Amino acid sequence: MPLISLVLIDSEDKARNDAIAILNSFGGHVGILATANDLQEGIKIIQTANPQIVILEVKEIEQGVKEIAFLVSRFPRTTIFVTAADKNPDWILKLVRAGAGEYLTRPVVAQELAEAIQKVARAHTQKNVQNSEKGSVVTVYNPSAGMGTTTIAVNLAATLAGRGESVVLIDLNLFSGDVAAFLDLAPRYTLANVTAKMGQIDASFLRSVIVQHSSGVHVLNGPVDLGDADRILPGLIQEVIAILQTIFAYTIIDTGGQLSDCNLATFDCSDRILFTTILNLPALKNAKRYLAAMDYKGFGADKVKLIVNRHIPKDDIKIADAEKVLNAKAYLAVPNAYADAKTSINKGEPLISCYPRSPVTKAMDELARQMVLETTVNGKTALQGGI
Secondary structure, rough: OOEEEEEEEEOOOHHHHHHHHHHHHHOEEEEEEEEEOOOHHHHHHHHHHHOOOEEEOOOOOHHHHHHHHHHHHHOOOEEEEEEEEOOOOOHHHHHHHHHOEEEEEEEOHHHHHHHHHHHHHHHHHOOOOOOHOOOOOEEEEEEEOOHHHHHHHHHHHHHHEEEEEEEEEOOOOOOOOOHHHHHOOOOOOOOOOOOOHOOOOOOHHHHHHOEEOOOOOOOEEEOOOHHOOOOOHHHHHHHHHHHHHHOOOOEEEEEOOOOOOHHHHHHHHHHHEEEEEEOOOHHHHHHHHHHHHHHHHHOOOOOOOEEEEEEEOOOOOOHHHHHHOOOOOOOEEEOOHHHHHHHHHHHHOHHHHHHOOOHHHHHHHHHHHHHHHHHOOOOOOOOOOOO
């Protein structure tokens, strides 16, 4: 097991000392960076130490939910273990949904802690694969529906596949995903089928739940049942993406909704985030809020690129106006060709297949060309083969 760095936050001296004794028994595989009595003291340590794991004592459920959500949002690369005396399933469900990677009952059992740490170690081993052996991850995002994120994600994936690249498209719009509908697919398996294997996922298993579209794009569909969406956790998403990067040259992710833990985990794994907007006042107002929030969380202009969708040059609001309001340069303007896009969706075919001369198709070709160029410049390997 590789060396794992850890910060322990616990108010009880005995519990803290017992946990330290267990961790020390792992023979140097776990490095205890520091201990703290409470979260306020612990945050200062986490900010500078950047641990892979934080073990957090929770005494009261609502406060625990708030503390975990805060830690996950501020430190998305850190896995949170909870220790609590209460074995109530409702506690476990609420804390895991808030972002806890593990729930350990007090007093902590050495074997349970060891297994939890081994799971994190495996995930970090997958993340630490050299860049030259990893494919690129591109996320298309806007918090609101109707901005064209799925259109861009689907057609970017199809265009890259048309260039001979191995591509997988993941639908992470967990509560309102449309990728399968856009491609007229009815996958037998979805991301919900992966949850039971969390911590033990491998390439062979992922191949078994992915379906290939006639365009050459491989698709991992989001959960069909809304109840299953709650079971998709940030750790699962990171584990899946890490493995897909070893199989495909490009992992394209379609997502939306709030800056939730799952979205933050996705952004953290992404080489590029394409923030899609249209040029009207409500969309730009929302874009300004979310771009600022993403920047605060560490996803700034070096990673986040602005895509102006359904662009009409003669519209009242110009691209230059939007750039000034958003304090961001437009990475690409996708022309408005609503009729082409609508027919493409209704046929269940990407634009490159049914409208190869559409201005949107040309814009997607330019976007794909830029993605390939950046991949080459950044030293990423265009992995061959795929499924």
